Amino acid sequence: MVKNQLSLYVFVSVLFVVGVIFGALMVNALTLEQQQDLALDVNQYVKLMNDGVGMGEAHSFWERFFFHMKWLLVLWILGITVVGIPGVLALNFLKGALVGFSVGTLINQYAWKGVLLSLVSIAPQNIIAVPAMIIVSAAAITFSMYVVKNRLLQQKGELAPQLGAFSSTAVLMLIVFAGAALFEAYISPSLISWVTPLISSGNATI
DSSP: TTTHHHHHHHHHHHHHHHHHHHHHHHHHHHHHHHHHHHHHHHHHHHHHOOOOOOOEEEEEEEHHHHHHHHHHHHHHHHHHTTHHHHHHHHHHHHHHHHHHHHHHHHHHHHHHHHHHHHHTTHHHHHHHHHHHHEEEEHHHHHHHHHHIIIISSSSSSSHHHHHHHHHHHHHHHHHHHHHHHHHHHHHHHHHHHHHHHHHHOOOOOO
């Protein structure tokens, strides 16, 4: 399936990357006051992580898992509504923008140390979650295009097998999202706590 739909996967991936670039550039578009407020929030978060203060692994896992599940559910609903293709594309761009903004904020404040913090706090779980989101998005677009072409225009083909394949893909990716949530809840805090003393020892650039 991946091979047959390579162009669609590339398109969705490129859209995500464009969102990342846009989000990173948005950091520089903030006013000085907004940057200072954002810097204060980031510093407070770094201090809490440096002090070992967290919400607990189990609570963090379920929070992140339900977040990913809601994101996936929206993609699934947009896929079965047929007219939701623009929404699917917009969500991929938005996800990229959020990641880019987060990384851009850390780099803008901590320079090269922000790159290090991004690698341990943002990159690991997104390496798992983003491909899963792209796969679900491609499946949603494929299903919508099938419905338009074979059901609305030509009145041929069976809908149930296609819906089953799309839904099965979504369920499989939900398991992948659970893996991302597990990593974010149980492994990322240790990585972040290893890096935050280095961050705290330096001065912010804002």
